[in-house]
Amino acid sequence: MEIWDNSKGLPQNAIFALEKDNFGFLWAATEEGLVRFDGKTIKVFDEDNYPEMLEQTYYIFFKTEGGIWATGDRSIVLIDKNLKTVIDCSEITDQTWIRAIAENENGGLLIGTQKGEIYSWDEGTFSLLPFWNPETSLEILNFYPTGNSILLVGTSKGIYELNLSTKQTRRVTEQGFSALKIFGNASNRYVYGPDKGIFRIEEDYHLEMIYSFEQSNGVNPSSLIVDSENTIWAGSLENGLIKMSQGKVSEVIYPELQSYTVRKIIKENDNIYLGTLGKGLAVVRPAKIKQLNTGVLEQKNIKPIYQARDSSIWIGSKSDGLYQIKHGKINSWLEEDGLLQNRVNTIGSARGKVYVGSIAGISIIDQQSGQITGYLTKDNGLRSNYVYAIFRDSKNWLWILTKKGGIHYIDESGNFRQVELPEKYSNSGFISILELKNKEILIGSISQGFFRFNGEQLVETQSLPLTPGEDLIYSMYEDPAGDLWFATHGGIVLLKQGNFKILRKHQGLKSRSVFSIIPGDSAGVWVSHNFGVQYFPHSELEKFKNTTDEDFHIANSFYNENHGMPNSEANGLIFPSALKDYTGRIWIPTVEGIGIIPDPSLKKEQDKRFLFTWDNLQIGDQKTDIQDEIVIPQGVGMFQVSFSLVDFDNPDQYSLFYRINSKSKQWQPINEQRLLNFTGLKPGKYTLEVKIHRHGNLEQVNSLPIRVEAIWFETLAFKIFILLAFGLLIYFIVKYYSHIRMKRQLESMVSQRTAELSNANAQLKKALSEIESKNKVLLDITWFQSHLVRAPLTKAMGIAQVLNQYSSFQEIGLSKEELEKELLQTLEELDQVVRETHSKSENIKNDEG
Structure with missing residues (x-):
């Protein structure tokens, strides 16, 4: 039995109505709201969470193909996975209340009240049922539809038949019969x-x-x-x-x-x-984990459980001694029967004797007679009286592990020997033992790792990558591939090809400490710890071996007190810490009795159905029932998607994972919650996937399309517009800077040209000045020519004319020879003037150079 009350999510502990809807959810009506239950989680429907509800308390459920109609004092709601419809009934509940509800044949409702009235509700309108006319005043107590247009009305004055097809009413029982409840x-x-x-x-x-x-x-x-x-x-x-x-x-x-x-x-x-x-x-x-049908071991703090070769089961307790179950009969031993101590740590057997270890040594019991025949303590060879483990190997050696470095064995001939260890292990505590496939013996210790023996020869010692407080090897397991698994105080440690890996709580373990690892069927192993037991299939163990993902989460099935265990807390630091008997059943010692796992039950559970359904989309305070694709409005930065996994047989057998992008290979684990939060998804289309493993095996992948709408400035058109605008801006910026550059180049060219023109102008001015100077020289030359050349030239011309016009020169007073001589002198003067003028011209040319 599993109880769900207000300490586990129920709003209040008084239940008025109970029914399953068409999705498989279990609904309950309480004083503080409606409750939906999927086998693991409770969801409350009340006025705080759903303001459209008109009241908190509902009393009557009526299931139909469209859902469950629930009636309150002044309202009716339709529920089917979620809240579908709310009807205000205040106009028909004045000084009365609703006693019964059913559907009519028009898709509406028939509502019976404590006053004895029946109302029809169609398309939002209430009206009295015209053909309901009982002959006396009465109270309506309940409705019972028969499925053929006939509605039986249970009243305080008998049962009435209401024919919805012919619209007739008749009483079918005596009037004195009060039909308090019609059912069938x-x-x-x-x-x-x-x-x-x-x-x-x-x-x-x-x-x-x-x-x-x-x-x-x-x-x-x-x-x-x-x-x-x-x-x-x-x-x-x-x-x-x-x-x-x-x-x-x-x-x-x-x-x-x-x-x-x-x-x-x-x-x-x-x-x-x-x-x-x-x-x-x-x-x-039905319990998934069974308990013994015997009262003597109930509520007992159970320690080691051992099965002898005659199939008898031996059970040690913390303070109530030793028990044997054989052929349905229970035998027991206490200190007054000769047991060294009532606290039993370990049990083993060899050569017809059962060895019972405690903190006071070993009590030896003859298996056939049940008599205590001897003891083994420090007085006759043990290193310490605190015995942790007793184990018989395939050679029929009986190994005995104790405190203070005690590793002993009794060989096949009955000879007792102690294994010699290096001095540094003289105070070690050895608490677990395993025989490997190669017949070597592996011994686990407290804080010293494990020790490997071939016979009595120590082959290897190896510490585990754990802190000193975690390094306790409670149990060991060799898998089919020969890799070693260690149940420790710090999780499960894997040793594969010389390399260690640790499976811890955040990766799927329910507890930090693991007390036992024991093979179940060929498909997986069981582990026990402080919170129950878990089943890990070999396929998931292989994934853990090969993964490099630090966030790897192992799929598993979980069982605890809710599945039949007498208590969820298993026991550790005992040997054997769990037992697989000869029939395949697994015995788990707990602090309040024994849990027995019938391993084949897992195979039966594989055939049982479960229901996955998407539930609500929640944005802020607004909840929307999920049908197919969900659309996230523009500007919404955060939303929640809830789902349900309906299973009332074993809701803890599932491991759930999700991912939001199907291109990603990474799945995120979903723990206890059934609510996924998403923040900051960019506009676009997504696919939300939820993967379901049952007993570690893949069962389903459920997909939900999600479309996140973009704000106008997040749309593709806007982005194209922005891209074009940005391109145009770049174009104009480039053009602007090009214009500026050209302007600067032009200004530079103008400045350069202006400078050149200014220089040319200066040179021109200089040239003009030089020209003026030269003009002045020329004027001087011209004046020189006009004055100096003219006189001799005129003189020469006059002499020439005299010589030409006169034949006799007496009148002139000079002879011809004298005139010719005079002419020659005059021409020489003229030649001298010309030479001087040429010399001045040469001086001008040299000045220009």
């Missing part, structure tokens, strides 16, 4: 009458008494159901259940529900769901 299955209908008993309703509405008032006394009428085998079940007004079958009445007592009234019952195959007054919801189901 596919083949039979029953009615409970207060102070009368339980009757079968025949086809002609004849009432045949099945159980008298005396037989049904103490029944809580609201809880009455009938299962597929026509067994009637009811909650007792005092405690437990009342079972009525074939005329016999018996009680089913549950100590957990003592003094708590059962109000509602659902029986489904092997599971029973109980809604109680004050204890919440109880789920009763």
Whole structure:
């Protein structure tokens, strides 16, 4: 039995109604809201979480193909996986309340009230049912649809038949019969009458008494159901259940529900769901882990469990001595029977004797007679009386491990020997032992790692990569590949080809300490620890061997007190710390008894169905039922996606992983929550995938398309526009800077040209000045020519004319010879003037150079 109350998520512990919806969820109505349960998690529907609800408390459930109709004092809601519809009924509940509800044939509702009225609700409108006309005032107590347009109305004045097809009403039982509860299955209908008993309703509405008032006394009428085998079940007004079958009445007592009234019952195959007054919801189901059917070992703190060659099971306890189970009979030994101590640490056997180790030494019991025949202590050879482990190997050597470096063995001939160890191990504690496939012996220690022996020769010592406080090897296991696994105080340590890896709590272990590793079937191993037991398939162990991912999470199945263990805390620092018996069953010692795992049950569970369903999309305070694709509006930075995994048989057998991008090979583990949070997803299309492993094996991958819409400035068109605008901006910037550069080049060229022009102008001015100077020289030359050349030239011309015009020169007073001589002198003067003028011209040319 598993109890779900307000300490485990239920808002309140009084349950008024109980029903399963079309998705497989179990719904319960409490005083503080509606509750949805998937076998592992509880979800509360109340006015705080769902403001559209008009009230918190609902009393009656009516299941249909469209969901469950739940009625409150002044409202009705439709639930099916989530909240579907809310109907305000305040206009028909004045000074009365709703007692019954059913669907009419028009897709609407029929609502019966305590006043005896029946209303029809169609398309949002209430109206009194016109053909409901009982002949007397009465109270409506319940509705029972028969499936052929007939509705049976249980009232305080008999049962009425309401024909929805012909729209007629008739009373079918005597008026004095109060039909407090009509219930049934596919083949039979029953009615409970207060102070009368339980009757079968025949086809002609004849009432045949099945159980008298005396037989049904103490029944809580609201809880009455009938299962597929026509067994009637009811909650007792005092405690437990009342079972009525074939005329016999018996009680089913549950100590957990003592003094708590059962109000509602659902029986489904092997599971029973109980809604109680004050204890919440109880789920009763076949245990996955069995317990011994003997009271003597119940509640005992169990230590080692050992099976001898005659198949007898030997069980040690913390303070209650030693027990033997053989052929269904239990034998026991205590200190007063000769046992050295009532605290037992380890058990082993060899050559017809059972060796029982304690902190006071070893008690030796003759297996056949059951007599204690001797002791083995420090006085006759042990290094310490504190005995940790006793183990028989394939050579029939009996190994004995103790404190203070004690490794001993009794050989096949019965000779007792102590193994000599180096002095540094003289104070070591040896607590576990394993024989390898190659017949070597592996011994685990406290803080010294493991020791490998070939016979009595020490071959190897190897410490583990753990802190001193973690380095306790409780158990060891050699897998089919020959790799070694160590159960330690710091997790599970793997030794493969000389390299160590550690599987820790954040990678899938439920506990930091692991007490035992024991092979189950050929597919996997079991480990025990402080929180129960886990099953790891070899396929997952191989993944761990080969992965390089530090965040690797191992898929596994988990079992604890909720699955039948007497207590979730297993025991460690004992040997053997778990036992696989000759039939394949696995025995787990706990602090309150023994849990027995029938290993083949895992194979049966593989055939049982489970239901995965996407639940809600939550954005802020707004919740939306997920149908197919979900769309995240623009500008939303955070949202949540919830899902459910419906399984009431074994909800802890699953390991869940998710990823948001199918291109990624990395799956993230999902722990206890069923809610995934996403933040900062960029606009675009995604696929959310949830992967389900059962017993470590892949069962399903469920996909949900997600589309994150973009804000206008995140759209592709806007990005193209921005890209074009940016391109244009770059173009204009380049053009602008090109223009600036050209302008600067032009300015430079203008400045250079201006400088050149200025220089040319200066040179021109200089040239003009030089020209003016030369002009002045020329003027001087011209003046010189005009004055100096003219006089001799004129003189020469005059003499020439005289010589030409006169034949006689007496008149002139000069002879011809004198005139010619005068002319020659004049021409020489003229030549001298010309020479001087040429010399001045040459001086001008030299100045220019």
